[in-house]
Amino acid sequence: MERGILVVTCPDRPGLISAVTSMLALHGTNVIEAEQHSEPTTDRFFMRVEFEPRGASFDAVASGMTALANQFEMEWKLRSSARPKRMAIFVSKYDHCLLDLVWRVRQGEIPAEIACIVSNHPDLQHVVEGFGLPFHHVAITKDNKAAQEEAELSLLRDYAVDFVVMARYMQILSPVFLDGFPMQVINVHHGLLPAFAGAKPYDQARDRGVKIIGATAHYATAVLDDGPIIDQEAVRVSHRDTVADMLQVGRDAERLVLARAVRAHSEERVFLDGRRTVVLG
């Protein structure tokens, strides 16, 4: 059944929940789920409402929001669940996050469409095409990076992509690319950021002798492994675990945390508040 998803953010002040839910009630919709957060450190208000239209048109609700937005300096977005977001998945050679995302989308766990797969290696072409999904091999070298990223951006426009998932894509996207999808590129890093940013986090972790490792899903920004964190997952290890053992349990953590982050992003649950995220619901 079709649902509306309304997300709102504005300066915090009394009466905001009342204003939004009353407008929705006035149009005859039925709120299924509503969650909000008032952030004391930034005085921002965040709200996400999921509702059954019950005959109300999305245009009418949008008009209602336009009026409220003026009054309360709101930024807002209204979407129908009938038009899921479209993602591109960027991979290199590792397949675990890719397979997991494809399986979850097919299973209905993630309400989004996989528009295409892009890779700097041809290795996964066969498996991707076995799923009936488009695969594009865009080889990146030091010399052709700017041009190839331009080709990728063009591909993403052709496929009407809304956001990009770096499913263990072993390349750093340039600021130019990221500007094309601001805060719409989700990366997974196999460390509990900010610990062990950069290359070979499990080698770093074993060298430091930590007893807990993990994985982090975050929005990619121009600074490596520094963007707003969406979700994290921790795993207990011991002196017995070699780097190979960490890679093994780490893969499970990576695919879990990436799946949760992609689901939350697809369902419009993730808000930015400066460098932090607010994840509602």
Next chain:
Amino acid sequence: MERGILVVTCPDRPGLISAVTSMLALHGTNVIEAEQHSEPTTDRFFMRVEFEPRGASFDAVASGMTALANQFEMEWKLRSSARPKRMAIFVSKYDHCLLDLVWRVRQGEIPAEIACIVSNHPDLQHVVEGFGLPFHHVAITKDNKAAQEEAELSLLRDYAVDFVVMARYMQILSPVFLDGFPMQVINVHHGLLPAFAGAKPYDQARDRGVKIIGATAHYATAVLDDGPIIDQEAVRVSHRDTVADMLQVGRDAERLVLARAVRAHSEERVFLDGRRTVVLG
């Protein structure tokens, strides 16, 4: 700073969040935290709002709620954070849950008052009085149980007690006693209910060879270890863990889960929905 806590439950229907938050906005209050749940299996709506009065009187808000309650068949309760709930703690000989609760109340982690401690053994009298808290030894035998429970109920009335915490109280309270505090008696059981109800749950757990044990905080009802569950905590064990080892890690789980349940109950976060609980926030 004083806050109002409003809890509401009623048959689910459109417009409920709007109705409650608009009434609160009308009176000039500021909502700090609001959470609600629509339960599809029972068609019940549950809501908890915490607000700053900003000059509004609690009487005025209560009048507003009375009007809404008629319209929407609401059951509701309004409390000021300035008047915390009062608990009695029932103990036998184990002290870990008792000490933990006393420490957390003093630390401000649990917004409630400890009115008195009741025990069927004198063992903990010294430590309780060292905290400056009243201790009452009410010895229970097979023959005097009815009379002694009557004495306990009388004590609780004298101390104006709102709810009872069985902090490893090794007695079963009779239905007569429980009728005096319906769904206001919190028990902690050292098993992941419904597994291992009854006596010696860790012996049962080791005999069955489980790899995960735990603890459960629940409302006591006339049927042993069968009441609505408020919170649970799981702990991984192995073949190496003896019953004594389980008791040790189990104590940590018990005090954590009991503290969370008592805090949630004190903050009016726990609603009953048949045999289940809805714990908001």
Next chain:
Amino acid sequence: MERGILVVTCPDRPGLISAVTSMLALHGTNVIEAEQHSEPTTDRFFMRVEFEPRGASFDAVASGMTALANQFEMEWKLRSSARPKRMAIFVSKYDHCLLDLVWRVRQGEIPAEIACIVSNHPDLQHVVEGFGLPFHHVAITKDNKAAQEEAELSLLRDYAVDFVVMARYMQILSPVFLDGFPMQVINVHHGLLPAFAGAKPYDQARDRGVKIIGATAHYATAVLDDGPIIDQEAVRVSHRDTVADMLQVGRDAERLVLARAVRAHSEERVFLDGRRTVVLG
């Protein structure tokens, strides 16, 4: 590099670790990993040693063990890592555990071979054959169960299968079948056994209102969901989680716990001690 895996169990008494490790040292092997357990409640000793042969023949080590076994009433088994165990996977229609096992075996996470897939439904034939694995559709009805199980046993003999994994196989295997693979049939149940044995465990869990659900991998026995537990995994839920939500997070728990159990079984880490398991390493 080839390794020897030696597992030993016998009545507990002093000198057992010394006896086994001295015999291994005498033959010039190098112990990589050794773990043992003395169970106080049954007075049994359990030991698993993984060693580099360093030129020693497995026959010579086996002769050494034969001598020790007489002296200490030992039951023992010696295997080379060069000859991995062979498993058959039984499935119905759900694919998540199957896909996960196939992927982990290919990844090298589970040191075993998948000999064949058996199913009572044809649904997964295409995907299984896509992996280049043999698929056998053995439809079971009330009337043909005994004959069909005989056919399955015959298949398993043909494929030289060492153990069977029920990867969400929605049939109950008869005692006759299980006698053919005593304690070599691993099942996964989507409940934290002994809680919620039998059908629809998440419906049972939601009805009871628990706050922690989970999954259990265990050896199948003639009594449903009652066999020795190998591993368990717990997941926190709330009133918000519907049965469908539990199914979703439950699938992640099931595939993790089944993978760990199959790996431990493949590596000869699981010992039986009455109704319990000892899982070394």
Next chain:
Amino acid sequence: MERGILVVTCPDRPGLISAVTSMLALHGTNVIEAEQHSEPTTDRFFMRVEFEPRGASFDAVASGMTALANQFEMEWKLRSSARPKRMAIFVSKYDHCLLDLVWRVRQGEIPAEIACIVSNHPDLQHVVEGFGLPFHHVAITKDNKAAQEEAELSLLRDYAVDFVVMARYMQILSPVFLDGFPMQVINVHHGLLPAFAGAKPYDQARDRGVKIIGATAHYATAVLDDGPIIDQEAVRVSHRDTVADMLQVGRDAERLVLARAVRAHSEERVFLDGRRTVVLG
């Protein structure tokens, strides 16, 4: 019942487990628990054995070890469980770790003796003396630090202290002090090191927007929050958790992780391997 605890470390080579356990068997002891680790990156071997003497004298076992040590370049230590280690606890004003340690020692969870409490503030004197434990107020200022640390070291010698636990002691111990107790000073830091070392880790954590916080027990070294990690504990948080909320759940993590580390250290389970620890058992 008295037990012997033997810990051994040496260059890795074949035959070590056999050598040690055979010597113990020869003297008629009964091994209750043995665990070892061969570290591939440093080629070191670590072993811990707990045994019932069964009439064997500790001197005889020590002689046996002396012979082995020469042959295998072993460092070793033999202790009787009848003579538990003695700890001093350093505190400032926070009492949660102190109370928890005192309770666990009395409960028998930690096999060690609390020799004395040292603090740079007088606040906890009353509660410490209520437990019948010696309290020493050693006020530290910028100007008197060297002299006061000398006084502390003198105290620790008087009390025959084996190791020091910094139970939220808000001072940095100087290298001179630490040289007096090399790798025998355990600190707890309320962050998942190496993340958020230094002051106000929860403020740092909230500023970075992490979804998992935690606590770390480690040996104190001359570099702040940089010593070998003994144990860690992770806790999930969300955008809703303020720094005050983190402090609250953090206290639970701190006392758990510190208790586990102090128990492991008291039981001689912690070995150093460069900058890492090996924690056996």
